[in-house]
Amino acid sequence: MKTYTYTEARQQLAGLLDEASRKGEVRIRRRDGQLYALQPIRPTKSPLDVPSVKTDITLDEILDFIREGREAGLPNTRLQPTKARTQPKGRTKATKVPRSRG
Numbered sequence: 001m002k003t004y005t006y007t008e009a010r011q012q013l014a015g016l017l018d019e020a021s022r023k024g025e026v027r028i029r030r031r032d033g034q035l036y037a038l039q040p041i042r043p044t045k046s047p048l049d050v051p052s053v054k055t056d057i058t059l060d061e062i063l064d065f066i067r068e069g070r071e072a073g074l075p076n077t078r079l080q081p082t083k084a085r086t087q088p089k090g091r092t093k094a095t096k097v098p099r100s101r102g
Helices: 006-011 013-023 059-071
Strands: 003-005 026-029 035-038
Touching (some): 003 006, 006 013, 013 026, 013 035
Parallel strands (some): 003 026
Antiparallel strands (some): 026 035
16 A cells, blocks of 8 residues: 655645545655545445335225235234243242231
8 A cells, every 4th residue: 555745645635535435545644754544434324224115005005905914814923022031040030929017
């Protein structure tokens, strides 16, 4: 990786930006010896940012499909309750004990 002087970087800034985009990083050294890295910032996309689907189905039709599936008893594996956790050995479940009045 090539290191540019501050003067070179100032004179060729547009070229350095292009090089940083291609190679990921460009280094610039000041006269006092301090070294800097010029890096492009990569845009991050959300995993929830998905393209929409073009369809002629209305919201009411979608809700009807969901109701029909539920009424037909179709399994919905995504929303099934998880298995109950077992208590570790040696521990018992707390129970409510009635208070004596007196």
